[in-house]
Amino acid sequence: MRAADIASDLTDVLVTEEQIHTRLDEVAAQVAADYDGKDLVLVGVLKGAVMVMADFARALPTLVPMDWMAVSSYGASTKSSGVVQIRKDLDTDLHGKHVLIVEDIIDSGLTLSWLLENFASRGAASIEVFALLRKPEAAKVVIDCKYVGFDIPNDFVVGYGLDYAEKYRNLRDVAVLAPHVYS
Ligand code: 5GP
Ligand code: MG
Ligand code: MG
Numbered sequence: 001m002r003a004a005d006i007a008s009d010l011t012d013v014l015v016t017e018e019q020i021h022t023r024l025d026e027v028a029a030q031v032a033a034d035y036d037g038k039d040l041v042l043v044g045v046l047k048g049a050v051m052v053m054a055d056f057a058r059a060l061p062t063l064v065p066m067d068w069m070a071v072s073s074y075g076a077s078t079k080s081s082g083v084v085q086i087r088k089d090l091d092t093d094l095h096g097k098h099v100l101i102v103e104d105i106i107d108s109g110l111t112l113s114w115l116l117e118n119f120a121s122r123g124a125a126s127i128e129v130f131a132l133l134r135k136p137e138a139a140k141v142v143i144d145c146k147y148v149g150f151d152i153p154n155d156f157v158v159g160y161g162l163d164y165a166e167k168y169r170n171l172r173d174v175a176v177l178a179p180h181v182y183s
Contacts, residue, residue: 009177013175014153014173020055027149028056039097040098043069045069049132051169073085094119106133107135109143112129129144131148152174156182158171159172164182
């Protein structure tokens with residue numbers, strides 16, 4: 001897709017690449033202090049969290065294992081179904097580990113609440129969440145999210161890992177998808 005065509009699919013740029021990296025450095029410093037001396041493992045939720053995981057993990061000052069889980073709740077629609085399926089489970093035994101789930105976005109919160117319940121039975125020493133983006137107005141369930149990158153309005157966004165029908169993930173900024181693209 002050419003730049004002009006991409007631009008016509010988007011309305012506002014909500015968060016720039018530069019703002020993301022500045023914020024990731026801040027959260028990484030906080031996480032490094034909070035988990036000092038602890039057996040931390042990052043768990044990324046595929047595929048949306050790929051970009052934030054890659055940049056966040058490299059912003060941390062220490063070596064940290066990364067594992068991945070793939071769940072589906074969306075398909076090609078823009079609304080969460082609340083029905084979650086595991087497409088790929090973790091390779092890591094979480095027993096005794098301090099788990100930090102790395103998520104692209106909390107929208108309704110339904111996916112994460114399901115995931116937290118699923119993880120609770122795996123014997124982790126602690127489980128916390130870092131979400132790059134959060135839409136407070138869209139919450140259907142309350143998620144105790146310890147680290148948040150940015151609170152954003154209740155619009156459908158793409159870029160920096162976030163897709164619409166598998167498109168736009170490799171945009172560098174987070175932008176609002178123009179409604180004419182999906183309506
Ligand atoms: P939730 O269960 O909190 O409603 O959202 C689950 C997943 O839906 C998120 O992890 C994300 O992959 C996707 N999602 C939610 N809101 C958006 C959005 O505004 N844009 C995109 N591209 N995906 C979203
Ligand atoms: Mg996600
Ligand atoms: Mg998606």
